Amino acid sequence: MKNLFVILVTYTQNIEVIDKILPSHREYLQKGYESGRLLVSGPQNPRVGGVIIGCFADKEEAKAFTQKDPFFLKNAANYEVLEFNPILHHHSLKEFLNAPNGCN
Template sequence: MFIINLTYTSALEKIDEFLNEHIAFLNEQYSLGNFLASGRKVPRTGGIILSNVKSKSELEKIVAEDPFHQNNLANYELTEFIPTKTCKELEFLVEG
C-alpha cells in the first residue's frame, strides 16, 4: 500500500484550471481499483491519496498520468507501508 503526498508547486488559480482533469484521473483510478481514498490537505497545499497498487514502479507510471504531474503543478512523494492494523471496515487491507 502507498500514501501519495502531493504538494502544489503552482498557484491555486493554476491548480484549479486542471482540477476537472485531475478529478477525471482520480475517478479512472478508483474504477480500476488502484485508489482507496483521496482528498485535499488543510490548508490547501496539496492532497493525499491512498493506493493499493502493488509496486512502486507501477504507481510511478500511474502518477505520471495525473494532469497535475503532466503540467508540473505538484511534487509527488510516494511512501510505501504495510498495514498491520485497521478498523473493521478496512480489514481486507490487512488480510489481503
C-alpha cells in the same frame, strides 16, 4: 495482503492554475477508484497539495500512476510516494485490502 501507498502531492503552481486543472485531475483519480486501486484522496489543509492512498503492485507502479496525473503532466505538482504495510486496519477495509483488482 499487499502494501498500501500514501502519495503526498505538493502543488508547484498557484491555486488559480491548480483550480483549472482540478476537474481533469479528479477525473483521472476516478479511474483509479474504478480500477480498485484507490481508497481515498483529498486536498491537504491548508490547501498546498493533496493526499492519495491506494494499493499498487509496487512503488514503481505507484510512481507511474502519478506520472499520468494531469497535475504532473502540466508541471503543477510534485509527488512523494510512501509505502507501508497495513498490519492493523478497520474491519471495513478488509474487502478493499483483499480485492482481486486492488490489494490482492
